[in-house]
Structures are given as C-alpha cells and as structure tokens.
C-alpha cells in the first residue's frame with residue numbers, strides 16, 4: 214500500500230513535510246525553505262542560543278532549531294514582525310563584537326555577514342560596544358580573532374565532541390561572556406589544537422583562521438559572494454558552487 | 470543580490486575642508502589656515518591586529534592611493550621579518566607603485582585640476598568640473614579618463630581587485646604575475662604615452678593662458694624632500710631620502726627611512742587633526758618642506774628614462790638655473806613628468822622576464838620588533854612604522870602621509886593666495902574661493918573632500934577679525 218502521507222506543517226502559507234523527530238528548522242531547510250540561523254550546524258545537536266531562527270508557531274515565538282515539527286502547526290517565519298526581530302538580533306551581534314568586514318579574511322564566507330545581507334541590514338543601528346578583545350596569534354598555524362566571536366559554541370562543541378580535546382570554553386556571564394582557550398597560560402599555542410581538527414572548520418564567522426591562507430580566494434569569489442546564503446543553506450547552490458574554488462577558511466560543509 | 474553593506478567605522482572617514490582667513494587690526498590678511506579633520510584613529514584601529522593583515526587594512530585608509538599604502542605596509546613588514554624578498558616580488562611591487570602614480574596623477578590632472586585650468590578659474594562653478602570638461606573638451610577628457618583607467622587596470626591585473634587589494638604581504642606578494650597579464654598591460658603603453666605627451670602640451674598652453682596668475686600660486690621658498698636612488702636618479706619604491714633647500718643646495722642626503730624620526734619632528738595645532746612635520750635641525754619655521762612630484766623632481770639629479778628626463782630639464786629651467794622650482798603651481802607639470810616616467814619605466818619592467826618568476830614570497834616569522842617602510846606615494850613619501858610583539862601582533866603604528874608633510878606648505882600657499890586676492894574689501898568673493906580651491910589642488914591633498922566628489926570640493930571659508938569674531942563665511 215502507499216505509505217502513509219507524510220506529516221506536514223504550514224510555513225508562511227506553504228506546506229512543509231517532515232519526518233517525525235525533525236525540528237521545524239531541519240524540515241524547512243530540507244524542503245528548500247530558508248530560515249535564517251547561525252548557531253545551528255547540521256552535524257551537531259541543535260543549540261538554540263542565537264535565536265535567529267525564531268519563528269511564531271500558533272502565535273508563540275520559539276527557536277525553530279530546537280522545536281520539533283508537529284502536524285498541522287501554523288508557522289510564521291518571514292513576516293515583517295519576525296524579520297524585524299531577526300534584523301535586530303543581527304545588529305546586536307554586530308555591535309557586541311568588533312566586526313570590520315572590509316579587513317576581515319572571512320568576508321564573503323562569513324555567515325553573520327551573509328545573514329545580514331539576507332535580512333537587508335544596512336547599518337548597525339545600535340551604538341557599538343567596541344569591546345577590547347586581544348587576538349591570540351601564539352599558535353604557529355592558527356590565528357584566533359576573538360573580536361568576531363558570536364558565542365555560538367560550535368567550536369566548543371566540535372572540539373569536545375569530535376576532536377576530544379576541549380580546546381575552547383566560555384567564560385563570564387551576561388554581556389561579559391566570552392570565548393576562552395583551555396590552557397593555563399590562556400594561549401592557543403599551549404593547547405593541542407591542530408589544523409586538521411573539526412573545531413577549525415565550524416566557526417560561522419572569522420574567529421578561527423588558518424595562518425598564511427589569507428585572501429587565497431579573492432574577495433568577490435567567495436562562497437556567499439557567489440550565491441546568497443538562502444540558496445547555499447538549502448543546498449540549491451551546491452552544484453554551481455562546487456565548480457568554484459574551495460574556501461581555504463571555514464566550513465567545508467556549508468554549516469547550513 | 471546587491472552588496473552594499475559596509476558596517477565599519479572606515480566608511481565614516483569623511484571630512485570637509487575648512488579654511489579660516491584671519492585678518493589683523495588693519496583688516497589685512499594675517500594668516501590663513503587649512504583645517505583638516507581626517508584620519509581619525511586609524512593608527513589606533515590597527516593596534517592589536519596581526520602584522521600580515523596590515524597591508525590589507527592600511528590600504529583602506531585611502532581610496533585613491535591604496536596600492537601605495539599596500540606596498541609601504543608590506544615593506545614595513547619585510548623589515549620586521551628581516552628578510553629579502555624575491556626579485557619578482559620586488560619588481561611587481563615597483564610596477565604597482567608606478568601604476569598608482571599613473572592612476573592618481575591622471576585623476577589629479579584631468580579630473581580635478583583641468584576644469585580649473587581649461588575652463589578658467591572664474592568660469593561657472595556649476596560647470597567647472599569633470600562633466601563641464603567633458604562637454605567643452607570631450608576628446609581631452611576622454612583620453613584623461615582612459616589614462617587613469619590604465620593605471621587602475623594594472624593594479625587590477627596584479628592585485629585582482631581595482632582598489633583595496635590585499636595583494637602585497639610582508640615577504641613579497643601573494644600571486645605571481647602571468648604572461649597574459651603582461652601582454653594585456655603592455656598593449657596599453659603606447660596610448661598612455663601619447664596621452665601623457667598630449668597633456669604636457671596642453672599644460673604648456675595653460676602656462677601662457679594663466680601667466681599672470683601663476684607667480685602668486687603658492688610661490689614661496691621651502692625645502693624639498695624626496696627619495697633618490699644611490700646614483701641620484703628619481704626613485705619611487707626604494708632608495709634613501711634627500712632634502713634640498715629652495716636654492717637647490719643639498720641639506721641632508723642618504724637618510725634611511727628607518728632613521729626618519731632622528732631628522733624630522735612633528736608639531737600639532739589645536740585647529741587641525743593633521744600633524745605638521747618639519748626638519749628638526751631647523752625648527753618648525755625654517756624646517757618647512759614639501760613632498761610629492763615637485764619635491765621629487767627638485768631633489769633628484771636625473772630621471773632614468775629619456776622622454777621624462779628631457780622634460781625634467783625643461784622643468785628645471787622654470788626655477789631659473791641651478792635653484793629649485795618653488796612655485797606650487799608647477800606641481801602640475803611635475804606630476805605629468807612623473808606620469809611620463811612611470812609609463813616609460815612600466816614598459817621596461819613589464820618587458821623584464823624576471824617579473825614572471827613563480828617565486829614571489831619569502832616566508833619568515835617575527836625576527837625584529839620594529840620596522841619602517843617607505844615608498845614614494847603619488848603625493849609624496851609615505852611612511853609606515855610598526856612595532857610588534859613576538860607573535861606579530863601590532864603594538865603601535867605610526868603613519869606619516871604626504872598630505873601631512875605638505876601641511877605647512879599648503880597653509881603657506883593659501884595665505885599667499887588670500888593676501889593676493891583679498892585686498893581692500895573684506896569679502897569672500899567667488900574668485901577668492903576658486904583660487905583657494907585651486908591652490909589646495911596644486912598639492913592634490915588626499916582628503917576625501919578632494920576626491921569623492923569629482924571637481925567639487927566641499928569647502929568652507931571663514932573670514933575672522935583680529936578679535937576672533939566672524940566677519941564672513943562662504944561655503945560650497
């Protein structure tokens with residue numbers, strides 16, 4: 214007999230099928246519907262910290278990356294209200310760190326920048342904090358530029374769960390929360406981080422960078438220069454993207 | 470999808486220029502000041518960054534000579550790595566430096582100054598700009614635009630991007646050059662040469678047309694500072710510094726860029742963000758010097774390429790024999806002679822097979838904690854001075870730009886123009902405004918106001934009484 218009809222929910226008036234156990238975000242992406250997100254990575258458990266994937270389900274705002282899809286849900290995603298909220302979240306992230314896209318090696322393959330473009334963020338809007346976050350250039354092969362950290366914890370998760378090294382951690386609370394390196398000296402050189410580690414390839418922004426690779430892919434030819442994030446994230450751009458030069462920095466998988 | 474997002478403080482580097490003319494009790498011009506509020510905090514901004522990022526970051530200081538900052542920064546980095554760079558890298562950096570001369574000088578002459586020169590200082594300001602020039606002299610304007618594009622094209626072919634290319638790095642450059650790129654650029658040389666010669670011929674006509682005005686166009690004695698090669702030839706990328714006085718006597722010679730601060734000091738004024746450097750042994754009054762095309766042609770003994778050398782001899786005659794050429798108006802001529810040299814030299818360099826070598830980058834880690842890089846940017850000698858820690862993290866940055874070094878002289882030029890054109894009536898006439906504007910343009914200062922709006926300098930002139938009260942104000 215024909216298999217049971219797949220369960221569905223509605224997102225902005227479109228039917229989205231899902232497998233039981235899938236989150237709203239997973240199902241939406243699988244169905245080719247982009248929902249802006251930053252701390253979600255398909256290879257890791259949902260984290261629910263950035264809140265960019267916020268949607269309204271039956272009138273309630275929730276993080277779509279941590280909410281299981283249910284038959285018959287009415288999900289609002291790209292409504293003016295939700296998009297405004299997302300824009301504000303992105304603007305907060307920009308002012309909380311020091312994000313100077315023009316001199317950033319990750320420009321063009323940075324998810325934060327790409328999401329900002331997608332949401333039409335034209336200015337920071339809020340006054341920048343200009344926090345002081347010294348870079349760590351002690352490691353022979355890796356540069357850590359804390360200025361750009363958005364606290365998604367992907368590197369922490371990758372280093373702990375995949376690499377088994379626990380190189381990274383968070384410290385501090387509230388506005389003072391920041392990424393640290395697990396070494397007595399506090400220096401990356403004194404950890405076991407190696408360039409082959411998974412933790413090297415998950416940062417959605419430009420914190421964890423390989424040294425001596427800067428600008429190997431020229432600006433203008435990078436991942437999100439070629440295709441908007443809403444295509445890349447749902448896999449629509451992969452075929453075309455595969456023909457381009459691979460990015461020497463950042464996720465080899467799209468970190469979708 | 471449109472890419473217009475630039476969330477960074479860099480986009481806020483903007484500045485209107487303002488001139489204050491101060492009158493004495495008798496109502497005569499006592500002083501004139503050119504106020505600059507530019508480059509706020511850029512040096513601070515670089516602290517804490519990695520040495521290798523510096524070329525990419527500093528090339529964003531300036532939208533109009535990014536390649537000069539790029540190469541100067543990379544040279545400061547070479548010093549810190551304490552290594553020699555591959556021959557190909559050295560030559561490619563020379564090519565991009567000259568390309569920047571062509572691009573920037575063409576912009577200065579054709580886009581910014583020609584409207585004044587060819588349409589007349591008193592012509593309708595609404596039409597005294599590049600568009601007015603295109604309407605009145607379409608062929609001239611078109612060729613000028615193409616010359617600037619040629620300079621840009623070289624930067625693009627080498628660096629991959631027209632401006633702000635992070636192509637040069639401490640130790641060399643990122644990408645080798647290609648035969649295809651070379652051929653494409655060589656093809657542009659004949660037209661560039663012809664256009665430059667045409668521009669020089671046109672300027673000669675302007676000498677006649679403005680013969681009455683030229684003598685008071687920032688004509689005063691100062692020293693001149695520029696780089697020369699070991700044999701005394703005009704230099705643009707390496708060499709040592711030479712200082713000559715207004716009579717052409719050599720005051721100091723063989724100064725290594727890293728020793729610059731042993732010979733030069735800076736004073737600051739509350740009314741300007743730009744520093745005022747001077748030759749320390751002579752003090753701030755007598756120690757005034759100019760940099761840039763006029764100064765370079767005054768300090769060199771010869772130019773290594775034939776067409777430019779022939780023009781240099783004619784230029785020299787303008788100063789009357791052995792002395793130096795001290796009239797700021799002749800920056801224009803000097804600039805065009807430099808373009809001629811640049812095009813001739815570019816052809817030589819492009820034909821040199823050594824530029825195609827694949828080995829373009831020497832790698833090393835931090836071997837010194839301090840480095841100074843200097844090159845001759847279009848507007849004059851440019852210094853980058855960095856201090857780093859063991860990891861190569863920048864601890865301090867000092868950049869000395871050409872426009873700052875010309876600051877004292879620019880102020881003197883506008884004082885002279887104000888004195889000459891403001892007699893009797895204490896009023897800022899259109900004619901005065903135009904001359905002040907044109908006087909500043911001789912120096913081609915790299916302020917965003919002189920570059921972002923082609924031919925339209927947002928300028929505010931204020932006339933104040935001896936007691937400091939405002940007498941008149943006129944803005945454009």
Ligand code: SF4
Nearest residue numbers: 362363365366368416
């Ligand atoms: S360094 Fe990158 S991956 Fe790690 S928490 Fe910060 S933004 Fe996330």
Ligand code: FES
Nearest residue numbers: 250261263264278
């Ligand atoms: S992607 Fe859902 S909270 Fe970050």
